[in-house]
Every structure is written in C-alpha cells, then in structure tokens.
Amino acid sequence: MDTAFNLDAVIRKVPDFPKKGILFYDITSILMDPAAFAHCVSQMVSRYRSAGLDAIAAIEARGFLFGAPLALDLGLPLQLVRKQGKLPGETVSLTYELEYGSDTVEMHQQDLRPGERVLIVDDLIATGGTVRATVDLIERAGGSVHEVFCVIGLPFLEYERRLAPVRVHTLLNYDSE
Numbered sequence: 001m002d003t004a005f006n007l008d009a010v011i012r013k014v015p016d017f018p019k020k021g022i023l024f025y026d027i028t029s030i031l032m033d034p035a036a037f038a039h040c041v042s043q044m045v046s047r048y049r050s051a052g053l054d055a056i057a058a059i060e061a062r063g064f065l066f067g068a069p070l071a072l073d074l075g076l077p078l079q080l081v082r083k084q085g086k087l088p089g090e091t092v093s094l095t096y097e098l099e100y101g102s103d104t105v106e107m108h109q110q111d112l113r114p115g116e117r118v119l120i121v122d123d124l125i126a127t128g129g130t131v132r133a134t135v136d137l138i139e140r141a142g143g144s145v146h147e148v149f150c151v152i153g154l155p156f157l158e159y160e161r162r163l164a165p166v167r168v169h170t171l172l173n174y175d176s177e
Contacts, residue, residue: 007172010036011152025152025174027062027123040151043171044070044121053146054116055079057107057138059130060086062123066151070121079111079118081134092141096133105133107141114142125150125168128159135166 012029016022030036048070057079058067064080071078084093084104091106118138125131125148135145145166153159153170160168 005039041069045073051146053119055118057081057118057120059122063121067121079107081105081107094133094137096129112141116143117146118143119146120148122150124152125159126154127157128162132162
C-alpha cells in the first residue's frame with residue numbers, strides 16, 4: 001500500500017465551475033490515471049477489508065465508480081443510491097433540503113435489510129446533504145452506517161457537523177476554496 005502517493009497532483013481543479021466563485025475538484029482525472037485510481041481502490045480495500053461490513057452503498061453517479069471495485073474486491077453487495085425516478089421497481093426515498101430547494105434520493109426497497117452494517121461511498125463530500133439523506137434512508141430501513149468514505153473532503157463546509165456521529169474518512173482534504 002502506497003500511502004505516499006500524491007493524489008493532489010492528479011486531481012484537476014476547475015475554477016468557476018459550475019458557477020463563478022466555485023473551485024471544482026474533478027475526479028475524472030483520477031479515472032484517467034490508472035495508478036491514481038488503483039491507489040484509491042487499494043486504500044479503500046485496506047481500510048475496510050476487516051470492518052465487518054454487509055454492503056456498500058454508493059451515491060450516484062461518481063460514487064458508483066469507487067464503490068463498485070470496492071464491493072467486488074470485498075465480495076459485498078453494491079447498493080445504488082440514486083436521484084428520484086432513476087430506479088425501477090419499489091423504492092424507498094427521502095427528500096432533503098438544499099441551499100436553494102430540495103432533492104430526493106432513492107434506493108430499492110429490497111436492497112435495504114435491517115441489521116446490515118453499510119459503508120457509504122462517494123467521490124467528494126462538501127456540505128454533506130446527500131450523504132446525510134443516505135444515512136437517514138439506511139437507518140430508517142433498520143441498517144447502520146459503519147462510516148462514510150469519500151476520496152475528497154471539503155471540511156471547511158462543515159460536513160462533519162451535519163453528519164455527526166457518523167464518521168467520515170477521506171483520502172484528501174481541501175481546507176478552503
């Protein structure tokens with residue numbers, strides 16, 4: 001396991017996207033660099049191999065890219081957390097507030113099992129709104145969230161306060177915009 005890998009050097013930073021004043025951390029540059037992607041996956045596998053997890057819940061859409069290889073390596077089911085109306089069949093949903101409006105996340109009803117220990121995976125955590133909704137959805141179904149894993153964290157947006165007591169683990173943090 002190479003903990004000295006310089007992930008920051010690989011991440012593309014895009015100023016003024018999606019709007020002026022925002023610095024966007026683009027993880028697609030990780031996917032374009034096999035060594036960087038392998039580093040991320042190996043860090044996840046190392047951290048969670050012995051965690052006693054029952055499932056991985058990956059958040060649409062970039063969370064799927066990191067959650068899928070982890071679930072495959074650990075031999076665990078991959079639960080998809082999607083925006084409203086994207087999953088066929090019976091779903092459970094939760095609507096949450098955004099800075100300007102609201103959004104809804106859904107999971108297949110049959111994928112949520114009481115008593116499961118679940119790891120939530122996404123690419124980046126900013127304010128933690130979507131992750132908080134995912135935690136609440138899993139807990140309402142009787143599961144428990146072991147931890148949240150994101151490649152990138154923006155702790156200056158105070159996601160830890162919103163998610164407490166759920167722990168968040170990131171590979172890389174940016175402390176300001």
